[in-house]
Amino acid sequence: MRPVRDDMDRGSAPLSAQTSEQCFWDHLGATRAEEYAEEDILDLCPEPVAVPVAAPAPDVPDLAALGMPRNGTATGTPAPRPIAGRPAPMATAQPIPQPVQPRGQRKAALSAQSRRARWSYRLQRIWLTPFYRAALTRGLPLALVLGLCALVLANPQNRAQLAALGEQAYSAIVDRPEFMVTEVTISSDVAPELERTIRARLEAALPRSSFRLDLPELRAEFESYDSVAEAALRLGADGKMVVSVRERAPVALWHSGREIQLLAIDGHRVAILAPDAAMPDLPLLAGAGAREHVREALALMDAALPLGDRLRGLVRVGARRWDLVLDRNQRIRLPEQGAMQALERVLALDQAQDLLARDLLFVDMRNPNRPVLNVSPGALETLRAIRGTPSEALQ
Numbered sequence: 001m002r003p004v005r006d007d008m009d010r011g012s013a014p015l016s017a018q019t020s021e022q023c024f025w026d027h028l029g030a031t032r033a034e035e036y037a038e039e040d041i042l043d044l045c046p047e048p049v050a051v052p053v054a055a056p057a058p059d060v061p062d063l064a065a066l067g068m069p070r071n072g073t074a075t076g077t078p079a080p081r082p083i084a085g086r087p088a089p090m091a092t093a094q095p096i097p098q099p100v101q102p103r104g105q106r107k108a109a110l111s112a113q114s115r116r117a118r119w120s121y122r123l124q125r126i127w128l129t130p131f132y133r134a135a136l137t138r139g140l141p142l143a144l145v146l147g148l149c150a151l152v153l154a155n156p157q158n159r160a161q162l163a164a165l166g167e168q169a170y171s172a173i174v175d176r177p178e179f180m181v182t183e184v185t186i187s188s189d190v191a192p193e194l195e196r197t198i199r200a201r202l203e204a205a206l207p208r209s210s211f212r213l214d215l216p217e218l219r220a221e222f223e224s225y226d227s228v229a230e231a232a233l234r235l236g237a238d239g240k241m242v243v244s245v246r247e248r249a250p251v252a253l254w255h256s257g258r259e260i261q262l263l264a265i266d267g268h269r270v271a272i273l274a275p276d277a278a279m280p281d282l283p284l285l286a287g288a289g290a291r292e293h294v295r296e297a298l299a300l301m302d303a304a305l306p307l308g309d310r311l312r313g314l315v316r317v318g319a320r321r322w323d324l325v326l327d328r329n330q331r332i333r334l335p336e337q338g339a340m341q342a343l344e345r346v347l348a349l350d351q352a353q354d355l356l357a358r359d360l361l362f363v364d365m366r367n368p369n370r371p372v373l374n375v376s377p378g379a380l381e382t383l384r385a386i387r388g389t390p391s392e393a394l395q
Contacts, residue, residue, distance in 0.1 A: 174211040182207040182239040190245050194227055198243060210235050226269050252294055253279070255286040265298075267291040287316030300324065300334070303343055307356070321366070331362040342368055 126132045152158050184202045186195050201221070205213075215233045222231040222245065232244040250262035250270045262270040263285070273279075283301045290297065297314045304311050304324060312325040322339055324332040334342050342365040349355040355363070359379035364372035 174209045176209075179209045179211060180207045180239055181210050181213060181235065181241050183241070185236070185240055185242045187244045189247075191227065191247060194225070194245065194247065197225070198222060198245070202241065202243070206241075207239075213241075226271055229264075250280070250282060251298060253282045253284045254291050255284065261291075263291055263294055265294060267294045284313035285316070286313065287319070289319030290314070290316040296339075297322065300339060300343060303340060304347070306347055306351070310356070326356065330356065330360060333362055333364045333366050335366045335368060338368065345371075 127136075153162075184199055184206065186198055190198075202218075213235075215235075219231050219233055222228050222233075222243075227247050228245055229248045230246040234242050236242050248264040248268060248270045251265050252263045253273070254261045254263050260273040260279075262273060262280075262282075264270050269291075283298065285291070285294070285297055293316070300314060300322060301311070307326065310326045312327060315323045315325055317323050317333075321336045322334045324334060324343065326332070332343065332346050345368070346355070346363055346365060350357075355373075359376045359382075361374040361376055364374065
């Protein structure tokens with residue numbers, strides 16, 4: 001049995017060497033094949049050599065022809081049983097010849113395998129990166145959807161059709177009868193002219209859905225009217241719109257040089273007075289810049305109430321001071337600062353000495369420390385005559 005085992009060991013030696021070499025190259029290609037290929041480590045490895053199968057010796061009879069196997073037992077005779085403590089006899093293994101590749105082909109195959117492994121590693125790293133994964137799973141589909149939408153909307157006809165479809169769907173919801181506004185109710189404390197204007201503006205746009213009415217825009221439009229100080233709009237039941245308006249109250253008349261305007265207390269224009277309209281009983285102001293100082297003018301007019309019907313109005317001079325105009329073309333020139341105090345001094349002199357009843361043209365109080373009285377030419381001649389009579393009598 002020993003010769004057979006020696007032959008088996010000698011026959012299996014090339015197979016084990018070839019198997020170990022194949023495992024080495026598999027391990028080399030999976031790890032660092034390219035680096036070893038660059039170092040030309042293939043030159044250090046021996047090439048596998050095919051070992052031919054030895055033919056039986058001519059002087060040895062063919063055991064198969066005699067009906068006996070190569071392990072020395074006759075045909076039909078059971079194989080020897082393994083003895084306790086000894087390994088079972090093994091059949092002689094014949095070496096399998098492996099094809100031998102040239103070195104250039106092996107190097108190219110290893111290089112291609114290395115490139116595939118490198119690209120696989122890179123793709124796995126890219127897939128494990130959160131940014132690239134989100135870009136591929138979310139960004140790419142979103143980009144495709146947006147690109148498709150942009151391609152569809154690039155055509156003007158498609159945009160027009162989409163707009164028409166959207167308008168039809170919107171109209172089917174908002175233009176229902178229960179959402180329509182058909183009537184207008186205006187607060188009763190409004191001037192008839194203003195009420196007619198507001199009603200004509202709203203009725204031209206009604207009936208209309210409450211969703212299509214822009215209440216802030218309508219409010220801003222009504223508040224832009226001269227006579228409206230504040231407006232409020234709300235939608236009531238049964239398709240009614242309730243409009244509440246607070247008007248500006250005119251407190252003075254302002255002659256701008258071309259027209260007469262009604263002014264509110266803040267100087268805002270309330271209305272323009274028609275040329276053939278009757279003059280309301282309001283204080284009259286004139287001059288540039290008078291509408292910006294309505295409160296001051298009204299305060300001076302209230303202080304001049306003792307003058308009664310002689311008071312005609314106030315004139316703004318140089319957009320910086322006031323002149324109080326009386327009948328008989330008399331004027332009281334007031335200073336820029338302390339106009340109220342200067343007017344009170346003039347009224348006190350008039351009450352004490354009947355100053356304004358004399359033949360004066362104006363009382364100049366622009367310098368409170370030095371008042372100036374300007375008399376008419378006839379009064380000046382009379383004064384001179386009065387002064388000259390005693391002197392002529394003395395002569």
